[in-house]
Amino acid sequence: MNYYSLNNKDNKSSFEEAVVRGIAPDRGLYFPQNITPLPRAFFKNIENYSNEEIAFKVIEQFVGDEIPTSILKNIIKETINFEFPVVKVENNIHALELFHGPTMAFKDVGARFMARCLGYFNRDKKDENVTVLVATSGDTGGAVAHGFLGVKGVDVVILYPSGKVSDVQEKQLTTLGQNIVALEVDGVFDDCQEMVKTAFLDTEITDQRTLTSANSINVARWLPQMFYFFFAYKQLKHKNKGLVFSVPSGNFGNICAGVMAQQLGLPVHQFVASCNINDVVPNFFKSKKYTPQASKQTISNAMDVGNPSNFIRIQEVFNNDFDQLSKHISSYSFDDDTTRAVMKKIHDTTGYVTDPHGAIGYLGLKKYLQEQPLQGVFLETAHPIKFANVVEPVLGIKLELPPQIIEVIDKKKVATNIKTYQDLKEFLIKQAIHS
Numbered sequence: 001m002n003y004y005s006l007n008n009k010d011n012k013s014s015f016e017e018a019v020v021r022g023i024a025p026d027r028g029l030y031f032p033q034n035i036t037p038l039p040r041a042f043f044k045n046i047e048n049y050s051n052e053e054i055a056f057k058v059i060e061q062f063v064g065d066e067i068p069t070s071i072l073k074n075i076i077k078e079t080i081n082f083e084f085p086v087v088k089v090e091n092n093i094h095a096l097e098l099f100h101g102p103t104m105a106f107k108d109v110g111a112r113f114m115a116r117c118l119g120y121f122n123r124d125k126k127d128e129n130v131t132v133l134v135a136t137s138g139d140t141g142g143a144v145a146h147g148f149l150g151v152k153g154v155d156v157v158i159l160y161p162s163g164k165v166s167d168v169q170e171k172q173l174t175t176l177g178q179n180i181v182a183l184e185v186d187g188v189f190d191d192c193q194e195m196v197k198t199a200f201l202d203t204e205i206t207d208q209r210t211l212t213s214a215n216s217i218n219v220a221r222w223l224p225q226m227f228y229f230f231f232a233y234k235q236l237k238h239k240n241k242g243l244v245f246s247v248p249s250g251n252f253g254n255i256c257a258g259v260m261a262q263q264l265g266l267p268v269h270q271f272v273a274s275c276n277i278n279d280v281v282p283n284f285f286k287s288k289k290y291t292p293q294a295s296k297q298t299i300s301n302a303m304d305v306g307n308p309s310n311f312i313r314i315q316e317v318f319n320n321d322f323d324q325l326s327k328h329i330s331s332y333s334f335d336d337d338t339t340r341a342v343m344k345k346i347h348d349t350t351g352y353v354t355d356p357h358g359a360i361g362y363l364g365l366k367k368y369l370q371e372q373p374l375q376g377v378f379l380e381t382a383h384p385i386k387f388a389n390v391v392e393p394v395l396g397i398k399l400e401l402p403p404q405i406i407e408v409i410d411k412k413k414v415a416t417n418i419k420t421y422q423d424l425k426e427f428l429i430k431q432a433i434h435s
């Protein structure tokens with residue numbers, strides 16, 4: 001499969017190049033050259049397929065012959081070896097729980113898939129490991145660390161801002177060992193990101209080490225997210241009712257994968273892009289103008305994005321046609337007080353516990369369904385325990401620790417403190433990371 005750069009359609013790359021590079025040399029995002037709908041019979045019989053079979057059918061054309069079938073099937077098997085349950089919350093309202101993976105946020109699937117593709121593409125480079133360098137504000141680092149743990153030929157260096165990630169998130173980053181190294185940066189997330197960007201351009205480093213990024217715009221992180229929408233459809237198809245997906249959105253990768261699933265033929269009535277007060281996209285649908293903003297901090301912090309990278313891909317799917325876009329996607333914004341209030345209301349009336357991101361998904365879904373007698377699914381993108389500091393006081397309950405969290409919480413944190421870019425540079429030049 002070929003991919004083109006959204007900056008210039010003549011700049012084409014293979015799947016492998018797109019995965020290894022992350023972003024095109026002209027700084028454009030990669031987009032698949034062709035999107036071929038799946039046969040009708042597949043949708044008719046979807047309940048007879050296993051999740052692994054569905055995932056293979058969905059991703060196959062985007063990988064092409066660049067990974068042998070048996071290996072791709074194995075990558076899928078390792079990527080999605082946990083549950084993706086649809087849970088009824090109210091009549092016609094369901095939660096699609098995407099938090100049953102190792103780090104309990106939906107980013108696990110993309111990170112695991114990408115890690116294994118990269119491992120495959122790097123299989124012959126015997127004495128030269130690739131180093132994945134990534135800055136995190138919380139969830140991405142954990143998912144990437146777990147995704148790449150033990151993947152041969154790949155070292156991972158994660159930069160995170162000291163004191164700015166939750167305890168659980170820090171443990172998920174710093175306790176794995178093997179091929180994963182955590183650097184605790186005396187600074188904020190932007191400092192981490194700046195250091196990473198500088199390192200990619202620093203030939204004194206790149207002469208010594210092959211660097212790559214595990215950024216969420218990588219096609220191997222983006223496209224496997226299509227699976228979720230098929231898995232939900234498989235579970236709800238028997239209800240025979242138009243399906244609405246509400247996706248808590250920040251960088252818009254997840255919802256863009258949903259839109260791609262629809263392009264493959266998945267019957268979806270409407271997508272709702274549910275946002276916190278970082279409302280660039282809701283404003284776009286109101287005003288037809290796309291105006292990036294500085295990001296604002298909220299309790300749903302994985303969605304604090306002022307200029308969502310993947311929105312340009314959604315526009316590409318609909319040929320930049322505003323009418324088509326608004327026919328398929330509605331978008332709303334909700335503030336923290338509204339989010340807290342609805343978390344409490346859902347818990348009081350149904351017993352279901354949402355995290356702040358899922359709660360925004362619920363709000364967007366309810367708003368859209370007011371006018372439509374359809375059934376809806378909101379994506380529960382993180383386990384409430386990851387945001388216990390918000391969930392517990394709002395609901396007045398103590399959350400139980402799931403096994404994935406118990407496993408890391410008492411492990412010993414291992415991180416190297418760094419202050420400056422020079423510290424990072426010395427680390428990358430001198431330090432061998434042993435897998």
Ligand SMILES: *Cc1c(COP(=O)(O)O)cnc(C)c1O
Binds near residue numbers: 303
């Ligand atoms: C990353 C993340 C999101 C936002 O997903 P995008 O693909 O960036 O829109 C929502 N919720 C949680 C919990 C996340 O970690």
